[in-house]
Amino acid sequence: MSADDLNLRSGASNRDGLIHPEVAKANDESERGQDGQRLTHAEGASRPISAAPKAAREPQPRGAKIRGDRPIDQAEAAERFLAAPLHQKAHDERLWDVRKKRDVATHGIPEWEELRELASAIKAHTLSRLDEYLEQFEAQAKANGVHVHWAADGAEHNRLVHRLLKDHGARSLIKSKSMLTEECGFRHYMAGTGIEVIETDLGERIQQLDDEEPSHVVMPAVHKTRLDVAEVFAKTMGTDPENDDAHYLAESQRMHTRPLILEADAGLTGCNFAVAETGTVVTCTNEGNADLSGNVPRLQIHSIGIEKLIPRTEHLGVFIRLLSRSALGSPITQYTSHFRKPRPGTEMHMVLVDNGRSERLGMEEFWTSLKCIRCGACMNTCPVYRRSGGLSYGATYSGPIGLIIDPTFNKRKYSTLPFSSTMNGSCTNVCPVKINIHEQIFAWRKVLAEEHQIPLLKQGMMKAAGQVLSRPAAYRAAIGAADSALRHLPRFAVYNPLNTWGKGREMPETPRQSFHAWYRQNRMGKGTGQ
């Protein structure tokens, strides 16, 4: 066990230290509160981090190369991310900070584990009767004066929304962040229609203007530095390319977007929770942009993944307490909005989207992935994600949750993703709805190997890996992290042949205990419950 791992266990000492001191920033620009205290709510960093000075300008590494249905080479994209040390370190530091904020927030709730159990059970129950709850939701929404539509897949969702917009003579649509519409490829589809789509979440807007997908479910532009943002805004909004002040950039975006919001003919939001008993769509945001999308234009549309259902309003008392604490370490998002009925003189539409979910429900080993509330905690804690960036996965969903749901969309294209994991189990430990993520990752490896979706080389590794990886507890013991929160990866976990991901990738500051040293110490000595 290295000193580092011990550090990790003590928690407190770890909290003050940076993994990469070189990305510490001297001046602090974050807002101050009423009493002068530094604020860290929403996704605010608990200390200033920046990807270095202008002198060391580094081009933003781009995501995975997409070649039709050919398997994504996540490792190749990850290598390019690692080869951009300023980006990589700032990204790693930033997400590790969010992960630590999450820990602090959860430790303040004695019933945290009970809440996770409840959330998981409520989701399991709802999914086991999803047909009934969907019918109840639909009936309620209709009674509330809402138009309800059903879309079997992404293409139908896009056509449906497009038709709605056309029928209303809409020329522009403002929208808030929605992973579902990303999944449907909605923005790309709309590009050919002559109706302008304007993202209103700052991070998502940055990504839209840079013609890039979001790299994180909660923080879409977390892989970009302020210099990258300054460059994008200079090109697209005409801001001063030399001014990389975060306040200047955010304010420029506000001023630029405001008229677009006022002129928009329609607004669209995603949905965090859909309450069956009341027909309510709940969104959780920090910027207030979902509320602008839902409350300013005459036509209001909510796109809803069918797995977002929960039975009753009282259950929000469980999920709302879990969501933002897991995602950002904040007790709640700035805005928790409940849309139920149209405003007088306006129309409200809800689109219930399946897009593979009903099929996933029938996958014995994988259906519980439908419990996901898209908090991103599993991504923030994942050592592979933090070091390779969300775009390296070449899929809508990245990080651990991506590994287990992307293959359901396209087995061949995402066949390699389940191998981008160290199997440390940290994702499972932080998941607020208790999805056994790392076990599903392993199960996917088996499925993909059996179906010959992966190359023989990796199949050989699978056999070797099976021994240890099939026993996650043993594996966690192996990598020596009590709470499996991996600040650094032990060297063997990255470089031993059991892991396909670490091969050929040099990681800084990894403790140098070898697999065999560990094996002697743990398996042969104390044993791991064999």
Add this chain to the structure above:
Amino acid sequence: MSSRAATLEAIRKNRPSGEYALPEVPVFAPLVGEDLVAEFGERLKRMGGRIAEPGSADPFEAVRERLKASKIVASAVPEIEGNRDLSQVAQPQDLADVDVAVVRAVFGVAETGSVLFTQDELRVNAVAYLAQHLIVLLDPADILVNIQAAYRRPEFGRAAYAVLHTGPSATADIEGVLIHGAQGVRSLTVLLMPRGAH
């Protein structure tokens, strides 16, 4: 077959086997102390909001400077008269020039520092987002202990629109630098004013 029928049929076919009972949600002990006003204020401040007691001579003393500096004030409360009548607003876009909006909260939540509005308090929902600054009147007697208590309130099943605001609009999408006023209001100040007192 319609997509509705196809989806429902697929769900029925693929329903996970086994019984998954809906658990009873126990009532959790509040994690806040006795002094709900103090707890509420503390948490609101951490979420970027401001809190103030009404002044004895001028109940709006704490925000007087702000009000003086404002051209357009939209008030949805009898305690203060604005110069933009929310009942006369034809469309939300007409509120784009509002500097300050004043609204009353249905209740506050001590656990998080949140306040709840419905369409009735806001008159025009968009005013709470298009205004540059938001002043919220909250009766200290209306502070609930926690989020769980909030979701037992009837408003969520009744209101066309209900929203919990916790501090102002915020973003840290650029290198984690926390910035208020991303798209919505730049500041949110809660004045602890009992209903019908002034």
